[in-house]
Amino acid sequence: MILLSEYILELKGITKIFPGVKALDNVHFSLKEGEIHALMGENGAGKSTFIKVITGVYQAEEGEMFLNGEKVTIRGPKDAQNLSIAAIYQHGTAYQQLSVTENIFMGHEKMTKLHTINWRQMHKDAAVLLKQLGSEIDPHSTMGNLTVADQQIVEIAKAISTNAKIIIMDEPTASLSKRECEELYRITEQLRDEGRSIIFISHRFEDMYRLASRVTVLRDAQYIGTWDVDGISNDVLISKMVGREISQIYPKKKVERGEEILRVEGLSKTGYYKDVSFSVHKGEILAMTGLVGAGRTEVCQGIMGIEKPDSGKVFVDGRELKIKQVSDAMDAGIGYLPEDRHKQGLILDWGLGQNVTLATLEQFTTATVINRKAENKRAKELLEKVKTKALSVFDKASTLSGGNQQKVIVAKVLNSDLKVVILDEPTKGVDVGAKAQMYEIMSDLASQGYGVVMISSEMPEVLGMADTILVMKEGRVSKIFPDAAGVTQEMILEAAMNM
């Protein structure tokens, strides 16, 4: 008889091979009862694969898994569920059209004696579960109408309803505002205090420091190590993740502020933003920050003509812009790097070359006939310029990692004749290495005389890169700091929340 182990979950020597590729190579992991354990690593390091091995989506070729010291084999997601393991994935697996209650009890509905669904009981139980988590969500409301943060809370409630002892959260804070993060932290800690064990995947160091007691790092499918969070510094951790020292994450160059290039006056759209005014100069990086949902993306999409504003004026180089559609803004010299890479930035099924040239096909056409050769040549040049590791212009965009996809979109935007570049959360969901390259690109753009607008929720990035900081709150400009030097996180937060 084996004694109860120190660990509730332990994995040893996990190796997962996809045809031709080792996705996990001898990975170790251990989880204590009542522990929050952070799992970190660059995109493509194997975190998601590892999680899928634990939840039974994939089966490992080699390695052993122990639950409470007892060896277990998980053959499918159902097995994992029976062993009280639940995962909350980054891109919600929620049923958007169904109610909160249905989402919580999907797959383990409460039945009446007559074997019909016991709606009353389910709604009641759902309300109790949500209340336990300190949430006010109405179990009858439709999932799709909830914010991302609330949807996550529902998913957590679902995990608890299956009586999960081990809960895996895959980048839960990626699209949450500061306040929503706090809420999530609180709930996560509550789960821990109830004796549940949590594996927390995140790109944000804040999350790790705030929550986790230990951290495990993966790199290139390999296990790098596990450390106590108290005993490891930011720099060491980054170097473990990327395998190299990053001397300066924010390579900001000193650039003389030139003449005004973009001016926005009183831009308004009912229900989204009101009276937004600001201006950007040549060589200036303006960071737009604020809580998620403050209307930053909407303002920029308004400037671009993606969602037309109701009123207000936009000037480029002193000339007023009549924005009817996106091509008008692009003709005037505004480029936009969308936040949602997959939905708005790329055509995943296409090769990189065609993606890069999509917005600027006119350059390669004579009398509307496309010159393939010229197109591919230009695409290649641009891709080299943004340092993509991709092999050729014919590679499909869907096969790239998040960071490389982002760089392809940058290449696409740069091919236009631009004066102003708007980057919407350019580093969201990209790994540390790609992040540094994005900052370098941004810095280069500014020094070449572009006006740069960066929407960002990450404080260090805002403070590290911006010349000017614009804080939005509930659809209005709350405060503009004309000189970023000397601004602190607290000052920005105060403006964003108006405490």
Place this chain on the structure above:
Amino acid sequence: MNKVKKFFSSNIREISLIIVMIVIAIFVQIRSDGNFLSGENINDMLKETAVLAICAVGMMCVMVTGGIDLSIGAIMALGAMIGSTVLKGNQDLPNIVIVLISMGVGLVCGLINGTLVSRLRIIPIIATLGTMNIFRGVTYLVANGSWVKQQEMGQGFLGMATGSFLGINNLIIIAIVVYVVATFFMTKLRTGRKLYAVGNSEESARVSGIKTGRTLTMAYAILGAIAGLGGILYVCKYGVAQGETCVGYEMNVIAACVLGGVSVTGGTGRVPGVLLGAILLGMLNNAMPLIQISVFWQEAIRGLIILLSIIANTLIRRNVEMKALRRRNI
């Protein structure tokens, strides 16, 4: 070697269709005592397929954008009915005028569909379900209960379908021209690329500055004009225009596209594939009576072959995706 391999893997869809066709051809050739692959029968078969093949190009434009057009049969009927009604009173009008009238009517129908889909954002299958009935109804009104018969059309017009050029039937010639233009349009022109872009991701296309509404409308307009052409050729071939012309034809056209590898979800599909899809359908129609397959079985066999082709398509796509994943070094 590598080049050959690449050619195969990038044209696997078309190559597999050709293989299927060869297998069927050999089988039918043996069963029909060599009648199937006679020059006369091949000419016959292609002539019968020409109209379907022409219409399939139009449907492809729409399906590539992620839409579908159920009204194509009704547009064919309406265009042909108006065209032949004009012809009835003026038999000496040049054929090209009649053809252009029918295409013009189709174009207007297509613009209506396109506007419903792109401006009013009505789901294509619903919008065209509605207009299908409307166009059909208008056809009945124009026909006013009577047919336009062979005698009323005149030999000059009917000769368009029976005549030939360099020994090849005119209908086949017209189809070839349509396919050459369509191939050029879809692969070389900016507009063709935009159709694919919208079908793959309307949102990405829009953010990239493509006027997605205009692109969508154009796809339906092209379909309309091509349907007008197909309709008048159909009527010319059979020598009669009536209210019921081409009822249910949309299903044949969609089947040809799907067989040819056009995805119903949009974004994929190539002109050569569609041509092969149409010819395969035409082959089945021609071969089954030839080897005395019962009429009762013919429909079922057609359906079975369409299903098998979709299954093959799915398997091929999954294989390609898997290969792409393997190349990605995780």
